[in-house]
Amino acid sequence: xxxVTQSSRYLVKxxxxxxxxxxxxxxxxxxxxxxxxxxxxGLRLIYxxxxxxxxxxxxxxxxxxxxxxxxxxxxxxxxxxxxxQTSMYLCASRGGGALGEQFFGPGTRLTVL
Amino acid sequence: LAKTTQPISMxxxxxxxxxxxCSHNNIATNDYITWYQQFPSQGPRFIIQGYKTKxxxxxxxxxxxxxxxxxxxxxxxVSLSDTAVYYCLVGEWSNYQLIWGAxxxxxxxx
Numbered sequence: 001x002x003x004v005t006q007s008s009r010y011l012v013k014x015x016x017x018x019x020x021x022x023x024x025x026x027x028x029x030x031x032x033x034x035x036x037x038x039x040x041x042g043l044r045l046i047y048x049x050x051x052x053x054x055x056x057x058x059x060x061x062x063x064x065x066x067x068x069x070x071x072x073x074x075x076x077x078x079x080x081x082x083x084x085q086t087s088m089y090l091c092a093s094r095g096g097g098a099l100g101e102q103f104f105g106p107g108t109r110l111t112v113l
Numbered sequence: 114l115a116k117t118t119q120p121i122s123m124x125x126x127x128x129x130x131x132x133x134x135c136s137h138n139n140i141a142t143n144d145y146i147t148w149y150q151q152f153p154s155q156g157p158r159f160i161i162q163g164y165k166t167k168x169x170x171x172x173x174x175x176x177x178x179x180x181x182x183x184x185x186x187x188x189x190x191v192s193l194s195d196t197a198v199y200y201c202l203v204g205e206w207s208n209y210q211l212i213w214g215a216x217x218x219x220x221x222x223x
Contacts, residue, residue: 004156040121042200042215043157056209090156097206099145104156 003027004105006091012111019078021108023091029103030096032074033058034066037088037107049074081112117201117214124220131188133217135201138182141210146177146184147202151216157200161186196221 007022025032031050035043035058045058047066055066063085067075074093078085088109092102118136125131137146145164149157161168163175163184174187188195198218204211 040215043213045211048209050209092156094206099162100206101147101159101162102157104158106154107156 004091004093004103006105006108008108009106010109012113013081014113015082017081019081019110021076021089023074023105024072025093026072027093027095027103028071029093031094032068033092033102034074034076035090035092037090043090046076083112086110086112117203117212119201119214119217122218124222125191126222127192128190131191131219133186133199133219134183135214136183137203140181140203143205144203145205146175148175148186149200149202151198151200191221193221193223195219
């Protein structure tokens with residue numbers, strides 16, 4: 001059974017803290033994604049990676065950075081957390097090709113106080 | 114980029130067929146249409162994908178008219194467990210240009 005795991009289901013941090021969200025996939029997928037999900041806004045792409053050490057900005061990259069040192073692992077970093085980054089963060093992975101689905105992790109609910 | 118618009122919410126009853134429509138007027142030639150289902154406290158899960166006409170799998174059908182400016186996800190004989198949020202996604206992977214709809218909250222009543 002394919003699996004995408006995220007390091008935490010719930011996280012509470014304080015304003016200004018550096019926050020790491022980790023994502024691991026076991027499907028040997030080239031592509032990995034970080035989204036945030038807010039009520040009424042659906043999913044918004046923060047960053048994605050199509051290969052190890054490669055990264056591309058999505059629609060809302062400001063305030064975030066990412067790291068992909070190994071194929072199976074994609075990390076989202078909030079350098080200095082702010083209250084407006086309180087959200088649900090979803091990681092996904094996908095193989096190559098024109099077709100095919102993204103596989104999502106269960107999400108991390110981040111609250112920044 | 115195609116903008117996707119879908120109803121915010123819908124209600125239906127067990128045993129009924131439910132159709133959820135997504136509007137994507139500016140869809141590009143190479144764009145595919147994909148639908149996902151999301152339950153509370155879970156990530157979205159792939160339901161179905163298509164390019165034109167009709168696609169059917171074991172859980173749903175996807176209808177896409179010739180002009181491809183909209184698509185309709187059809188769920189046959191829904192049950193309470195189909196209560197979820199359904200997302201429409203339009204785009205192509207070669208350039209990672211993907212647009213998610215805001216989601217339709219479907220509530221199935223007994």
